[in-house]
Amino acid sequence: MTTLPSTAEHPGTDPAADPDPTPLLRIDGLAKQYRADGPFVSRDLSFEVRSGEFVAIVGPSGCGKSTLLRMICGLLDPTEGTVLLDGTAVTGPPPEMALVFQDYTRSLFPWLTVAGNVGFPLKRRSDLSAADKEARIAEAITAVGLAGFEAYHPYQLSGGMQQRVAIARALAFRPRILLLDEPFASVDALTKENLEDLLLTIQQRYADEGITMLLVTHDIDEAVYLADRVEVLGPPPCRVVEELPIDLPRPRHQIRTRGEQAFLEARALIHERVGLNKQRADS
Known part of the structure; x- marks a missing residue:
């Protein structure tokens, strides 16, 4: 398998080359502990999202993906760290965000x-x-x-x-940011494909308004198909263990795109990272 470049090596992700290096959303050192004497769900969790990006978040089951999304949109207070929207700390649900639930x-x-x-x-x-x-x-x-x-x-x-x-x-x-918490987990495979393509159509339709999408999913194929970048989380206390740019042209196609070498390589790398993290969690 060809090893894909890390974010730091990927062309176009160098802040010095980016005409607007300021992130729309900055997740900085997030940690969540539901009880003072309980385990941490996440710890030192950090990444950035720029305006107009489609970012997917994947990780092992139970690693805290939905908890992360609820902290980002202000429904849960982090135990440590901050969420910054345009440089301002999120302390409650901001009007610039909308959340689509799974159920x-x-x-x-x-x-x-x-x-x-x-x-x-x-x-x-x-x-x-x-x-x-x-x-x-x-x-x-x-x-x-x-x-x-x-x-x-x-x-x-x-x-x-x-x-x-x-x-x-x-x-x-x-909204400036559309948050999606495993929105297609409860539908059949064909409906899921149609809804995935709907998201891509929406992103294109509202491109002039710079709509940004942040998707939590357990489906690695879905993450690679939809996203510009995938953040891979490790087991609890979760943190980002891989940040992978998805180098696939748009518009995308359910059959052609999933058969491209870049798709297969990205899919394999994420599977490997999630699998290794699961082994560590089980050991």
Whole structure:
């Protein structure tokens, strides 16, 4: 197997060569301990995300990926370290971030229609007129391919369609950073592929607005297919053990991209790192 370059060696990741080296998001020395006398879930966890990037986070089961995402968006306070958004510490849920959960059945309001669910977070946006809100709702629903289903309720939709509603709700708020916590873990393989391609379409559609995506997933193939860069976490207390740029051209294709040598090499390297970390955790 050809060894892929580290971030430091990868062309285009040198801060001196980057026209805007300031990260949008900086995770600096994060540690989480749920009880004062308990074990650390994470320790000295650090990485950066630049505006417009698609970054995936993978690691062994139970390593604290979802805990990390909740600290990033201010739903959990870290025991140590900081999360900086544009240089300002995150101390609560910032309006610039939106989180899409894995369990879409619990994140949607069953008594609201598709349009009602998508527009719910806009209710308190006093800076938007009623017409602006309606326009955002319509645009987000169209962006996820659900035009024509505005009056449907969640129980009338498939699982994949319900997750599209959850994504549309996040998009309607126009976040700078879209956080995704294993969003496709509960759908079938074909629906999963369709939703993966939906994310890539959304990234391209909102490229001018610089939408940034941070995906937590246990699926290594998914991480390599979607991301510009993959952060590989070790076992608890987790930290970044590999930062791997994904050198694959865009647009990407479910069959062609997954057959490319660069895809196979990145996939193998991440499997190796996660496997080694699992062995260390079990020993």
